[in-house]
Amino acid sequence: MKAIIPVAGAGTKLRPHTYTQPKALIPIAGKTILSFIVDQLNEAGITEFIFIVGYLGEKIQDYVNENYPQLTTHFVFQNERHGTGHAIELTKKIVGDDEIFVVLGDTICEYDVKEVLNSPYSMLGIKKVEDPRNFGVASINEEGFIEQLVEKPAIPKSNMALVGLYKIKETNYLFECLHQLFLQSNSKNAEYNLTDALDCMIKKGAKFQSFKVKSWFDCGKKETLLESNATLLKKFGGNTGFDHGYLNTIIIPPVSIASGCDISNSIIGPHVAIGANTSIKHSIVRDSIIGSYTNLFEVVLDNSLIGSDASVKGLSRSLNIGDNTEIDFG
Numbered sequence: 001m002k003a004i005i006p007v008a009g010a011g012t013k014l015r016p017h018t019y020t021q022p023k024a025l026i027p028i029a030g031k032t033i034l035s036f037i038v039d040q041l042n043e044a045g046i047t048e049f050i051f052i053v054g055y056l057g058e059k060i061q062d063y064v065n066e067n068y069p070q071l072t073t074h075f076v077f078q079n080e081r082h083g084t085g086h087a088i089e090l091t092k093k094i095v096g097d098d099e100i101f102v103v104l105g106d107t108i109c110e111y112d113v114k115e116v117l118n119s120p121y122s123m124l125g126i127k128k129v130e131d132p133r134n135f136g137v138a139s140i141n142e143e144g145f146i147e148q149l150v151e152k153p154a155i156p157k158s159n160m161a162l163v164g165l166y167k168i169k170e171t172n173y174l175f176e177c178l179h180q181l182f183l184q185s186n187s188k189n190a191e192y193n194l195t196d197a198l199d200c201m202i203k204k205g206a207k208f209q210s211f212k213v214k215s216w217f218d219c220g221k222k223e224t225l226l227e228s229n230a231t232l233l234k235k236f237g238g239n240t241g242f243d244h245g246y247l248n249t250i251i252i253p254p255v256s257i258a259s260g261c262d263i264s265n266s267i268i269g270p271h272v273a274i275g276a277n278t279s280i281k282h283s284i285v286r287d288s289i290i291g292s293y294t295n296l297f298e299v300v301l302d303n304s305l306i307g308s309d310a311s312v313k314g315l316s317r318s319l320n321i322g323d324n325t326e327i328d329f330g
Helices: 033-043 057-067 084-089 113-118 171-184 194-203 222-236
Strands: 002-007 048-053 072-077 100-103 107-110 122-128 136-140 146-151 160-168 208-212 215-218 255-257 262-264 272-274 279-281 284-286 288-290 295-297 300-302 311-313
Touching (some): 033 107, 033 113, 048 057, 084 171, 084 194, 107 160, 113 160, 146 194, 146 208, 171 194, 194 208, 215 222, 222 288, 272 284, 288 300
Parallel strands (some): 002 048, 048 072, 255 272, 262 279, 272 288, 279 295, 284 300, 295 311
Antiparallel strands (some): 107 215, 122 160
16 A cells, blocks of 8 residues: 655645745644654555655655655655645556555544554545535445545535545546546646545445544644644653753643753743754743744743744843832733
């Protein structure tokens, strides 16, 4: 089985960070989003990966080659983005007749990967959501098989949303359906959704079972990225078990601090992830993600997302304040 990870998106909801960094390489809970996905699949036995890259794709390629030399990897460039269906179609020659497991590049989920891989059927990950109109939606029969799939329906028949996990056995049907979608399109700039191709496969007789994910961590925008960071730090405990040795510094777990950091006279945590070789002095940081090679001096940060190679310096004040005084610096 080959894993396909589409990571060609521009990540506009995470700007300005994604102007210089692919969304898949944004740090979260001490790892990158992409590492969570690759590690999870590799631990389940998948060793061959196809990465669909585009915007800043060379950074994805360099990261994978440096961190996963043991894997068999392919990089397919999607220079014009016409949806997930178009992205998957680009992998046809590499896939051949093999089964595939498609995981969208911003999808971190908790589920039994081996159970899904060992299923005799194609499998789609789902989760119950309050408002399914912004998702692909699955209609499921009593036996757990999917009867219909609709992308972003105006009037959903179900509240079971697709979460971006697709194990596909009948890849010949998949590429036939994708080709059929392209032939039916009247526009050069049309978007081809993978959901529509999967619904076409069901109509051709392919059987898809659904599986529910235990947790679905949203990494698409700043607010949900920070929430996911906090949840994953709580789950995995960060790396606060060590004797940190930072001068006059209080660490409030869970936090994740990479190697080479210089921290002094500060309070760090809870729910903070800090990249490598970052300097933090005379500061308070909580519920935040801080990149690598960044300098923080005399700042108080809460619910903040700071990139790499950044510098944030606060104001230094000398005060002589008498009794019964109230000062608000805003």
